[in-house]
Amino acid sequence: MNLHDFKVKDIKGNEFDLAQVSGKKVLLVNTASACGYTPQFAELEELYEKYAGDSFEVIGFPSNDFGEQDPGNDSEIASFCQVNYGVTFPMMSKIKVLGVDAHPLYRWLQDELKTEVKWNFYKFLIDEKGNIVKEISYKTSPLDEEILNWIEGN
Secondary structure: OOHHHOEEEEOOOOEEEHHHHOOOEEEEEEEOOOOOOOOHHHHHHHHHHHHOOOOEEEEEEEOOOOOOOOOOOHHHHHHHHHHHHOOOOOEEOOOOOOOOOOOHHHHHHHHHHOOOOOOOOOEEEEOOOOOEEEEEOOOOOOOOHHHHHHHHOO
């Protein structure tokens, strides 16, 4: 099993088959609109604008699991992201990332790494074949050298 085996809903309610990112490195991140780390949206967008294309993708998953910091519905979240941060990278429908009701994708991510998402803006790096490379702390900027070097293949 890998990332490409999952289908999710995008923030507009359309099916998003993750097989379509096959061949790309992917940064997956659970997001929140009212968190101290919410300004990372700007850094995620900068990363997306610089590297997105045939070889890299950013995918955001809104979640209200931590401190109830994303209570809005998908339409409200999409508007917030666009108005405040100009987000153009793919945003998915709001999901649960923790517990028995966690989305199957996030259960897989956490089971594979024997970890648990710690907070909003927790990142997972996925290689071109859909395999998890590593987890990255919510405290780490999306523009951190470790992430940039991974994207650039250094």
